[in-house]
Amino acid sequence: MSLAEDRVKPGAGTLYKTIRQDIERRILTGEWPPGHRIPFEHEIMARYGCSRMTVNKALSELAQADLIERRRRAGTFVRRPQFLSAVLKIPDIRAEIGALGRAYGYQLISSTRRTANAADRERLGVKKPCKVIAIRCRHSADNVPFAIEDRLIDLDAVPDAAKADFKIDPPGSWLLHHVPWTEAEHAISAIVADDTIAEGLDIATGAPCLVIERHTWRKGQPLTAVRLIYPGEQHRLVARFRGSE
Amino acid sequence: MSLAEDRVKPGAGTLYKTIRQDIERRILTGEWPPGHRIPFEHEIMARYGCSRMTVNKALSELAQADLIERRRRAGTFVRRPQFLSAVLKIPDIRAEIGALGRAYGYQLISSTRRTANAADRERLGVKKPCKVIAIRCRHSADNVPFAIEDRLIDLDAVPDAAKADFKIDPPGSWLLHHVPWTEAEHAISAIVADDTIAEGLDIATGAPCLVIERHTWRKGQPLTAVRLIYPGEQHRLVARFRGSE
DNA sequence: ACGGGCGATATGTCTATACATAAACTCGCT
DNA sequence: AGCGAGTTTATGTATAGACATATCGCCCGT
Numbered sequence: 001m002s003l004a005e006d007r008v009k010p011g012a013g014t015l016y017k018t019i020r021q022d023i024e025r026r027i028l029t030g031e032w033p034p035g036h037r038i039p040f041e042h043e044i045m046a047r048y049g050c051s052r053m054t055v056n057k058a059l060s061e062l063a064q065a066d067l068i069e070r071r072r073r074a075g076t077f078v079r080r081p082q083f084l085s086a087v088l089k090i091p092d093i094r095a096e097i098g099a100l101g102r103a104y105g106y107q108l109i110s111s112t113r114r115t116a117n118a119a120d121r122e123r124l125g126v127k128k129p130c131k132v133i134a135i136r137c138r139h140s141a142d143n144v145p146f147a148i149e150d151r152l153i154d155l156d157a158v159p160d161a162a163k164a165d166f167k168i169d170p171p172g173s174w175l176l177h178h179v180p181w182t183e184a185e186h187a188i189s190a191i192v193a194d195d196t197i198a199e200g201l202d203i204a205t206g207a208p209c210l211v212i213e214r215h216t217w218r219k220g221q222p223l224t225a226v227r228l229i230y231p232g233e234q235h236r237l238v239a240r241f242r243g244s245e
Numbered sequence: 246m247s248l249a250e251d252r253v254k255p256g257a258g259t260l261y262k263t264i265r266q267d268i269e270r271r272i273l274t275g276e277w278p279p280g281h282r283i284p285f286e287h288e289i290m291a292r293y294g295c296s297r298m299t300v301n302k303a304l305s306e307l308a309q310a311d312l313i314e315r316r317r318r319a320g321t322f323v324r325r326p327q328f329l330s331a332v333l334k335i336p337d338i339r340a341e342i343g344a345l346g347r348a349y350g351y352q353l354i355s356s357t358r359r360t361a362n363a364a365d366r367e368r369l370g371v372k373k374p375c376k377v378i379a380i381r382c383r384h385s386a387d388n389v390p391f392a393i394e395d396r397l398i399d400l401d402a403v404p405d406a407a408k409a410d411f412k413i414d415p416p417g418s419w420l421l422h423h424v425p426w427t428e429a430e431h432a433i434s435a436i437v438a439d440d441t442i443a444e445g446l447d448i449a450t451g452a453p454c455l456v457i458e459r460h461t462w463r464k465g466q467p468l469t470a471v472r473l474i475y476p477g478e479q480h481r482l483v484a485r486f487r488g489s490e
Numbered sequence: 491a492c493g494g495g496c497g498a499t500a501t502g503t504c505t506a507t508a509c510a511t512a513a514a515c516t517c518g519c520t
Numbered sequence: 521a522g523c524g525a526g527t528t529t530a531t532g533t534a535t536a537g538a539c540a541t542a543t544c545g546c547c548c549g550t
Contacts, residue, residue: 028425028427028464029425029427029464030425030463033425061309064306064309064310065309179275180273180274180275180278182273182274185483186482186483187481187482187483188433188455188481188482188483189455189477189478189480189481189482190435190436190453190454190455190456190475190477190478191435191453191477191478192437192451192452192453206437206451207437208435208436208437208453208454208477209435209453210433210434210435210455211435218274218275219274230435232434232435232436232453233434233435233436235434236432236433236434237431237432237433237434238430238431238432238433
């Protein structure tokens with residue numbers, strides 16, 4: 001009979017997960033507040049009757065999740081919670097509407113190809129001249145306008161986009177499936193609808209709109225810049241944050 | 246001479262990190278697209294001349310970061326990127342203003358204690374009657390209004406809040422330092438300023454505003470609900486996403 | 491053809507051990 | 521006291537081997 005069978009909590013699946021969850025619980029309930037020193041690996045090891053590697057695996061995962069901080073020689077400490085950060089999901093619009101159980105609709109409003117002017121280069125963040133595609137289109141759910149999309153694609157960085165047909169499929173979906181990216185930045189702000197937006201979204205001029213601007217890069221090179229305009233009182237971005245699992 | 250000395254890339258610090266970064270790079274550059282099967286552990290092990298535990302550690306971290314998916318017997322696969330999710334930092338307002346190098350200012354507008362009415366209970370998500378504190382205050386940067394805060398605190402869940410003085414310090418900071426929480430939810434939307442908001446933020450009535458609503462729980466029990474209203478054209482929430490490290 | 495059972499296989503967990511490394515502490519010298 | 525060198529200690533990385541477990545496919549019997 002091995003020592004491993006003397007487990008303190010035999011019920012919770014695997015040992016390292018048990019250890020991880022025990023510690024996580026103590027942190028989340030406040031029993032071990034920020035700054036508190038967690039028992040040393042050899043203490044936990046003795047408590048659960050397991051090897052140090054097992055304890056180390058549990059603690060490493062908690063460290064990767066930023067719940068604890070580990071310092072050589074000093075020990076392991078509860079981190080101050082990352083108070084106000086959250087994972088915000090900004091899904092692909094088509095998938096988002098599908099998830100709501102509504103019928104997705106798409107209309108291309110305009111699509112032009114041109115040599116980038118100063119405003120285009122500014123928006124994409126490129127310095128040298130390049131060709132771009134500028135697209136304006138509309139997404140709808142059950143035939144109700146859902147969002148207006150205004151996109152710029154750098155043709156030098158994404159040459160395949162010249163061959164793509166955005167009359168039927170939205171450029172977002174096409175890009176997601178064809179172009180790998182390495183960095184993305186989102187900015188969220190609010191504006192009021194001008195006449196053009198109001199008409200496109202079928203809302204009143206002066207109504208609030210939520211704007212999401214996304215820039216995408218591949219190894220530092222700008223790929224695309226997109227501006228999504230949502231009716232602000234009907235649409236909300238929701239982010240939920242909780243302890244792991 | 247041990248096999249371990251035949252390492253493919255001796256320069257990058259530790260072995261498992263080298264392996265992890267090599268794989269991450271291939272995924273991020275698109276060399277291994279979503280759905281691609283990553284070499285089996287024993288293949289990677291042979292390639293780097295190391296033990297399986299080392300490979301396993303690298304792959305486990307990538308799996309924890311959702312870059313890959315591991316399936317017993319089948320192998321390890323590149324996941325479809327979490328395309329449009331991003332870590333959105335919604336910092337403590339005082340810290341945010343401080344980080345911008347501007348002077349933080351705070352004014353308490355009103356603070357009332359009462360038994361929760363139906364609207365309060367609805368907003369907090371509690372069913373049974375309880376006492377609450379309702380606070381309205383304003384944050385400013387260099388004496389320019391920055392955001393209006395409208396907060397409800399459940400006194401049954403946070404009894405200490407009854408003793409706190411919110412005349413000088415904002416309730417957000419106090420709560421962050423005194424109350425551990427386990428879950429939080431943020432919702433972002435846009436509204437137009439009504440007369441009260443316009444006056445508080447020193448903007449025109451009808452101007453767009455960004456609204457962040459945050460609900461915080463501790464083990465399922467609602468603690469506080471807060472609504473932050475920002476001038477929408479001046480304030481943006483920015484989230485940047487990139488590969489780890 | 492169809493479905494059940496079974497073996498092969500890749501990942502999942504765990505052990506016992508070893509040496510590396512960073513940082514905190516001790517102690518002795520000036 | 522102040523400072524630098526050496527020691528101690530907790531974590532960090534790595535190993536070789538073992539057994540567990542999910543599941544994909546194959547084969548076999550009906």
